[in-house]
Amino acid sequence: MQTEEGRPESGGDGGGLRDRLIDTGVALVDAEGAAALSLREIARRAGVSHGAPRRYFPTHLELLSAIARRGFAQLGAEAGRALDGTGPEPRARLTALAGAYLAFAAEHRGMYELMFRHDLLESDGLGLRETSLPLFGMFTDLVARVRPETEPAVVAGALWANLHGVAQLWGWGSLQLASGADDVAPLLAAVLDAHLGPEPR
Structure with a gap:
């Protein structure tokens, strides 16, 4: 009590x-x-x-960091559920992971914004880097399986940056206006094709 x-x-x-x-x-x-x-x-x-x-x-930042850690935990859980519903093929798993990322950003705009605030990610002792890096590791591991000839961390970094941009611009309504898309799925497919090459037919 x-x-x-x-x-x-x-x-x-x-x-x-x-x-x-x-x-x-x-x-x-x-x-x-x-x-x-x-x-x-x-x-x-x-x-x-x-x-x-x-x-x-x-400090205020310590409380914000604790709240943001909850967001990363929720995103990790949602990503895990998306992967649980996917087979072993790495590109399909990467598609599911990226889709879960974009869905989380769309459904939790405020939390998503908080989680990636630079003052939280850059502050010593708050632990958000350790909280966010496992998610990046999941992207990197899957990229390594899809494109083993590349530097997977570099490709995963570019992919993550692209997804982050899609999430932000979609949340602002800019991508819908610019692309005419009413669903984020075609944009996600284009992002994956850009970084992984076209999906084999």
Whole structure:
């Protein structure tokens, strides 16, 4: 149990309020976007005083990082489910992984924006690089199986950058306007063809 100020009651470890603050931030970013994630607003919605979060998150960036880690965990889980529904052929798995990435970005715009904020990814000690790199490793491993003659990390980096651009421009509505597409699937196919070569017929 917690006091309003976030102090653990006797015998508690404080994890309950810490998790509640993160849960509140996740719900807030999904509902209103990353710009809504002030410490004061998260504390208000969690039902604690505005100073309570600092017991667990001395800086705003540390709380944002904890919220973003939840996003990476969710993206990883969704990517895993997409791969579980796919056979062993590496290009099909890469297509499923890329599709899950774009779907997550479309469905969780605020969280996606938060997850790739440079101030979070570049800050020492926040752990987001370690959280995001396994996803890149999945792309790299699959690229290595599809195009073993290349430098897989370079091709995977270009592919990821391209997917990130598609996710952002689709979210803004720019790609629909420019391409006339009403579905992201043809764009995903074009991205994969550009980096992997045309799919064998």
